[in-house]
Amino acid sequence: MLFNAFLQALREIRRNLMRSLLTATGIVIGIASVIAMVNIGKGASESITQSISQLGSNTLYIIPGQERGPGSQSVMVKAFKMKDVEVLKESITTLKAISPSESTTMTVLYKDKNHQCSIRGIDNGYFDVQNWALKAGRNFENSELRTGQNVCVLGQTVIKELFASDESPIGKKVRLENFSCDVVGVLEAKGANTFGMDQDDLVLVPIKMFQRRISGNDNLHLIMAAVKENIPLEEAKLQIQRLMRERRHIKTGEEDNFSVRSMTALLDTITQITSMLTVMLGAVAAISLVVGGIGIMNIMLVSVTERTREIGIRMAVGAMAQDILVQFLIEAVVLSGIGGIVGIIMGMAITVGVSVAMDITLVIDPSITMIALLFSMLIGIVFGIIPARKAANMNPIDALRYE
Amino acid sequence: MIRLEKVTKFYGRGEGETRVLKGIDLEIKSGEFVAIMGPSGSGKSTLLNILGALDVPSGGNYYFSDTDIRALTKEQLALFRRYILGFVFQGFNLLKKTSALENVEMPLIYLGMKAKARKQQAIEALTSVGLEDRIAYEPGQLSGGQQQRVAIARAMVTHPKVLIADEPTGNLDTKRGHEIMQLIKNFNAEGITVIMVTHEKDIAAYASRTIYLRDGMIEKESNHAV
Numbered sequence: 001m002l003f004n005a006f007l008q009a010l011r012e013i014r015r016n017l018m019r020s021l022l023t024a025t026g027i028v029i030g031i032a033s034v035i036a037m038v039n040i041g042k043g044a045s046e047s048i049t050q051s052i053s054q055l056g057s058n059t060l061y062i063i064p065g066q067e068r069g070p071g072s073q074s075v076m077v078k079a080f081k082m083k084d085v086e087v088l089k090e091s092i093t094t095l096k097a098i099s100p101s102e103s104t105t106m107t108v109l110y111k112d113k114n115h116q117c118s119i120r121g122i123d124n125g126y127f128d129v130q131n132w133a134l135k136a137g138r139n140f141e142n143s144e145l146r147t148g149q150n151v152c153v154l155g156q157t158v159i160k161e162l163f164a165s166d167e168s169p170i171g172k173k174v175r176l177e178n179f180s181c182d183v184v185g186v187l188e189a190k191g192a193n194t195f196g197m198d199q200d201d202l203v204l205v206p207i208k209m210f211q212r213r214i215s216g217n218d219n220l221h222l223i224m225a226a227v228k229e230n231i232p233l234e235e236a237k238l239q240i241q242r243l244m245r246e247r248r249h250i251k252t253g254e255e256d257n258f259s260v261r262s263m264t265a266l267l268d269t270i271t272q273i274t275s276m277l278t279v280m281l282g283a284v285a286a287i288s289l290v291v292g293g294i295g296i297m298n299i300m301l302v303s304v305t306e307r308t309r310e311i312g313i314r315m316a317v318g319a320m321a322q323d324i325l326v327q328f329l330i331e332a333v334v335l336s337g338i339g340g341i342v343g344i345i346m347g348m349a350i351t352v353g354v355s356v357a358m359d360i361t362l363v364i365d366p367s368i369t370m371i372a373l374l375f376s377m378l379i380g381i382v383f384g385i386i387p388a389r390k391a392a393n394m395n396p397i398d399a400l401r402y403e
Numbered sequence: 404m405i406r407l408e409k410v411t412k413f414y415g416r417g418e419g420e421t422r423v424l425k426g427i428d429l430e431i432k433s434g435e436f437v438a439i440m441g442p443s444g445s446g447k448s449t450l451l452n453i454l455g456a457l458d459v460p461s462g463g464n465y466y467f468s469d470t471d472i473r474a475l476t477k478e479q480l481a482l483f484r485r486y487i488l489g490f491v492f493q494g495f496n497l498l499k500k501t502s503a504l505e506n507v508e509m510p511l512i513y514l515g516m517k518a519k520a521r522k523q524q525a526i527e528a529l530t531s532v533g534l535e536d537r538i539a540y541e542p543g544q545l546s547g548g549q550q551q552r553v554a555i556a557r558a559m560v561t562h563p564k565v566l567i568a569d570e571p572t573g574n575l576d577t578k579r580g581h582e583i584m585q586l587i588k589n590f591n592a593e594g595i596t597v598i599m600v601t602h603e604k605d606i607a608a609y610a611s612r613t614i615y616l617r618d619g620m621i622e623k624e625s626n627h628a629v
């Protein structure tokens with residue numbers, strides 16, 4: 001009986017194919033957006049999680065000021081000095097490596113070529129914090145760091161831009177605008193980060209040299225530290241906070257005028273934003289599903305009226321009210337279910353397309369697929385019940401006489 | 404087998420009340436072939452629809468083999484139609500864009516039969532009305548006479564006890580009409596009770612008894628020699 005109703009439903013849908021497809025469009029769009037949204041959302045947060053753990057989930061960022069937003073409060077707040085780095089390095093035993101990191105953008109010249117990129121003043125700890133190996137050459141010698149000599153380590157993109165493919169940059173001199181610099185090392189390629197930024201487009205120089213030649217002062221605006229394995233990030237964070245409060249003479253009860261951040265905090269923020277977006281888009285999808293459901297109800301009401309005669313004939317040969325009810329209900333469910341299936345396929349196609357285009361991890365969640373399918377069928381039941389009851393409650397004789 | 408006592412049917416109330424049946428007493432025995440005749444608007448179809456449990460009387464009693472039909476629920480009436488009755492209408496009432504075979508199979512679905520048995524039984528019914536070579540045709544591809552044969556096959560496929568026919572030849576020419584009547588006559592000969600409305604004398608002549616309705620009442624009755 002149910003199976004026959006199912007076959008009958010397919011036949012009716014095929015009979016009015018165009019109308020059925022248009023009716024199911026609302027469901028298709030609703031389900032496709034749910035599927036795409038959830039899968040892309042999951043893929044995106046997976047990608048972000050992955051690249052954050054690549055960046056180092058054990059990395060702490062120590063920044064003067066509380067907010068680094070557009071308020072530019074950090075300018076007002078006392079910057080760090082090299083002494084802070086040294087004291088942190090000596091006192092905080094839970095740290096594996098530490099380095100200042102001062103950046104600016106400059107033009108680098110070699111022979112007749114020039115290239116604009118990021119110049120970063122660092123300590124040797126930077127390589128450990130970033131977990132970044134050298135491909136060739138060496139890192140900075142202590143004497144170079146102490147006196148701030150004009151030496152540098154180049155990223156792969158800079159090398160590609162300035163040097164011929166068969167030319168080794170080690171031992172060559174590049175110009176950073178108005179002074180020249182000996183290339184002592186070459187970094188491994190790291191590729192783009194989550195936000196699409198090329199991480200290899202940089203020149204590393206000793207922090208002392210950066211301060212003397214480029215910034216012209218001894219202020220530091222970012223200290224990066226890697227926490228030892230098996231040590232909770234929070235523990236190291238608290239130690240740093242305690243020490244820095246002391247060094248910056250912050251009284252008990254006063255707020256910090258610096259902050260210690262980790263990428264896990266960033267991850268939390270991103271997760272929050274993602275789930276907020278998911279809820280918002282989910283609401284949009286829900287509305288479109290309701291609209292789709294109303295469309296199905298509308299077309300089923302039309303169909304019931306058009307087929308009044310058929311209902312009368314079926315009742316004459318002995319169909320009970322519930323047989324008619326089930327028949328029309330199944331038709332509504334099949335209609336919305338087909339919309340759901342098409343929506344799932346479209347949603348998956350969108351997921352694949354967006355994931356490839358935006359270089360996000362491709363995630364297809366089987367549970368959301370099942371839920372979407374069941375939900376689309378539920379819509380058929382909810383919005384099909386009124387037309388189906390209208391059909392089932394007809395009088396056989398009135399239905400048969402209907403013109 | 405069938406007994407009507409003072410069956411009435413009124414439409415509307417008060418001023419606008421129409422009394423279509425004004426007290427019908429009627430008894431029909433198993434295996435009879437009854438024709439109902441009378442002028443247009445005399446209440447023939449109304450009476451037949453009540454006998455066929457498609458409509459309910461306003462008053463009186465209706466017994467079928469001692470079952471009080473008026474006491475049945477909507478669902479029980481559906482089952483009564485499903486297992487006991489078969490219908491043939493003037494306008495054929497076949498499902499559009501549905502093959503003859505599927506039209507005839509349809510009542511068997513409600514009997515809960517399996518697809519294979521259903522198909523076999525429907526083909527048998529179509530063969531018995533001489534349409535074995537038209538099973539895949541849709542109503543639109545069949546002549547009026549052929550469509551009415553499909554309708555008869557659909558009515559007979561469940562092996563009902565009673566065949567209810569409202570002007571089965573009304574839309575057919577004389578020759579096709581007599582062909583249809585011959586089929587119905589054959590089913591009656593196999594023991595099926597037939598109740599048929601017609602306004603044509605030579606169609607009524609197939610019946611063993613004719614009831615004349617006038618103005619909602621039985622005017623007279625006549626028995627034919629079988």
Ligand SMILES: Nc1ncnc2c1ncn2[C@@H]1O[C@H](COP(=O)(O)OP(=O)(O)O)[C@@H](O)[C@H]1O
Pocket residue numbers: 414421423441442443444445446447448449450
């Ligand atoms: N649903 C209805 N409402 C009001 N009057 C009706 C209805 N159905 C039938 N009638 C009336 O009942 C009378 C008998 O109709 P019917 O039984 O179809 O006559 P017949 O079949 O003998 O031509 C007609 O006058 C018709 O107008």
Ligand SMILES: [Mg+2]
Pocket residue numbers: 447448449
């Ligand atoms: Mg009539």
